[in-house]
Amino acid sequence: MxxxxxxxxxxxxxxxxxxxxxxxxxxxxxxxxxxxxxxxxxxxxxxxxxxxxxxxxxxxxxxxxxxxxNQKIIQKIIEAAHNGTSFGTPCEDELNLARFIVDSYKSIDQVRFVSSGTEAVMSAIRLARGFTGRDLIIKFDGCYHGHVDPLLVSAGSGLVTLGNPSSLGIPHEVSKQTISLPLNRIEQVKRAFIDFKGQIAAVIIEPIPANNGLLLQTKEFISGLRELCDENHALLIFDEVISGFRVAQGGSPEIFNINPDLVTFGKVIGGGLPAGAFGANREIMNHIAPNGGVYQAGTLSGNPLAMAAGFASLKLLQDExxxxxxxxxxxxxxxxxxxxxxxxxxxxxxxxxxxxxxxxxxxxxxxxxxxxxxxxxxxxxxxxxxxxxxxxxxxxxxxxxxxxxxxxxxxxxxxxxxxxxxxxxxxxx
Ligand SMILES: Cc1ncc(COP(=O)(O)O)c(C=O)c1O
Missing domain, CATH: 3.90.1150.10 (Aspartate Aminotransferase, domain 1)
Incomplete structure (x- = not known):
């Protein structure tokens, strides 16, 4: 060749x-x-x-x-580009895409757009911490959530391991805020909630883990996480950057019939252009600036080309x-x-x-x-x-x-x- x-x-x-x-x-x-x-x-x-x-x-x-x-998506991108590539103001397709996401996910009343999956996760983690007033995050070995400092943490062995960074350049003070546990072992999550009582802000998972092969989880495990988060007043975050709008219109929550508190998106929602988003109910989202004290912003967030491509792509999925x-x-x-x-x-x-x-x-x-x-x-x-x-x-x-x-x-x-x-x-x- x-x-x-x-x-x-x-x-x-x-x-x-x-x-x-x-x-x-x-x-x-x-x-x-x-x-x-x-x-x-x-x-x-x-x-x-x-x-x-x-x-x-x-x-x-x-x-x-x-x-x-795809010619239908390309056409929408061309139309949007002819009108200007960025205004730094809200645009109509941003509203269309937000409505589509809100209508598709039962637990989401509002979304905020960003430009990548990494940014979506980074912002969701900050929001979970700001909302709960707690610092610790539970994640799972083999789940990738973008190159966000606190989530580039690999597992150690043992029951509950306070993280070791799997990338250089992550301060120990940051990585020790993350507890990384094996997938599909609910008793270890239970143990972590006991050991770190009142300190866990959120549990984040790819409900359909697709970054270390495809490690399909049992419904019991995902519903166990939901119960533990409820009992301990922690937020359950579904990282849907891969699975969102790919596995079903309602994503993993539809597959498992389990509603998370916070959802992160990327990939499919941008229709091939850079876009991400995070969403939750109104009470949680009210904590985001400028309504609330959790700061989050982006020069190119909700970019008109990405919003046009994303909305066209999701509409096509639905219409066809x-x-x-x-x-x-x-x-x-x-x-x-x-x-x-x-x-x-x-x-x-x-x-x-x-x-x-x-x-x-x-x-x-x-x-x-x-x-x-x-x-x-x-x-x-x-x-x-x-x-x-x-x-x-x-x-x-x-x-x-x-x-x-x-x-x-x-x-x-x-x-x-x-x-x-x-x-x-x-x-x-
Ligand atoms: C589940 C998941 N979360 C977050 C990310 C990060 O997204 P991005 O590469 O758009 O920053 C990825 C990327 O592959 C992902 O698969």
């Missing part, structure tokens, strides 16, 4: 951008080779600078639920009943995998929730905690990734990242992917 232009661009980029990339996982460190420079995309396909076309299952890491360059289409396509993928016997033949576990999918190597039991993932499988994953790439199929360059289907994918695309994956796995086993 010819990727000479990509190679040259990458070499030049490494001189002026750390590791040549604007976000670490793009650097292909886990799979070898160099990142591929994309020039354009259409539907489920992306085209690189050397003229190769790939069937894409990364979908810009989740935002592109309608595929690349896309959640049903995506569920059916996901279920088709799952059936294909079963039919071909991946589990028995290759010792691989496929996991799926709606249009999010993932496969865990070297295990026939779907992992539910990060420690269940076999770290030694990385080499195998790299071979599979590179095998697929040669076949012009683009999946995430890390075995810990999930894949995404979009409304632009169809059964033929899924067939092609699954057959190529089968072939790649056959070659290495």
């Amino acid at each position: 010819q990727i000479e232009k990509s190679k040259k661009l990458y070499e030049q980029a490494c001189k002026v951008i750390p590791a040549g990339v604007s976000s670490p996982v793009r650097a292909f460190k886990a799979v070898g080779g160099n990142p591929i420079y994309m020039r354009s995309g259409q539907g489920p396909f992306i085209n690189d600078v050397d003229g190769n076309q790939y069937l894409d299952f990364v979908m810009s890491w989740g935002p592109l639920i309608h595929g690349h360059a 009943n896309s959640w049903e289409y995506l569920e059916n396509l996901g279920s088709y993928l799952e059936k294909k995998v079963k039919l071909l016997g991946f589990n028995e033949k290759f010792n691989v576990s496929f996991v799926r929730q709606g249009s999010i999918f993932w496969f865990a190597l070297d295990t026939n039991i779907p992992p539910i905690r990060s420690e269940d993932i076999n770290a030694k499988s990385e080499k195998k994953y790299a071979s599979i990734f590179n095998g697929l790439l040669k076949n012009k199929i683009y999946i995430a360059p890390s075995m810990y990242e999930v894949g995404f289907l979009s409304t632009s994918h169809n059964k033929e695309h899924v067939d092609h992917f699954i057959q190529s994956l089968y072939h790649s796995m056959e070659c290495i086993s």
Whole structure:
């Protein structure tokens, strides 16, 4: 495969951008080779600078639920851009998007827009602390909530571990405000609430954890969190940056039938442009400036292009009943995998929730905690990734990242992917 232009661009980029990339996982460190420079995309396909076309299952890491360059969304962006790219004032599509979110999530009366998922989480954490007057936050190992200082904390072993930072540059005083616990172990959360009585502001979770593989949780665990938060007057935060408007119109709360106090959004709500949001009931949101004392602001927040793209994208999902289409396509993928016997033949576990999918190597039991993932499988994953790439199929360059289907994918695309994956796995086993 010819990727000479990509190679040259990458070499030049490494001189002026750390590791040549604007976000670490793009650097292909886990799979070898160099990142591929994309020039354009259409539907489920992306085209690189050397003229190769790939069937894409990364979908810009989740935002592109309608595929690349969906013409209805692009048209709205063009119309918005012609009218000016930013005013630093409210705009109509901001109201439209806010109404759509409020109508879709039972527990949300109001949302505030920001420009990324990280910002949404950072603001939600501050709001939870401001609202409760407490400092400590519980998170779960393997859940990623953006590169927010207090949440870049990994787990220690033991019953309750006061955090160790997993990035340099995070002051100990900050990381020790975070308690990181294993997923799906409600007794450990209970213990933390006893040990730190009256000090826990919030429990934050990706209800459908999709940043360390896809670690599907039981309903009992999520409802256990709801009960513990209620009993202890702490807030339950659902980080819906990936799952929001992807798994259902009402996201994870609809899937679990459990309402969180605070919700964070990103990815899909921006329709492919930078947008995030956090929302809650009126009482909680009243604590945000300028009504309340929790300060939060942003020059480009509620940007008219991002709001137009986000609103167009969500409207399309609703108007075309896309959640049903995506569920059916996901279920088709799952059936294909079963039919071909991946589990028995290759010792691989496929996991799926709606249009999010993932496969865990070297295990026939779907992992539910990060420690269940076999770290030694990385080499195998790299071979599979590179095998697929040669076949012009683009999946995430890390075995810990999930894949995404979009409304632009169809059964033929899924067939092609699954057959190529089968072939790649056959070659290495
Ligand atoms: C669950 C979750 N929360 C927060 C973030 C951070 O979002 P962003 O990358 O837009 O800052 C991500 C990013 O992948 C995410 O998956």
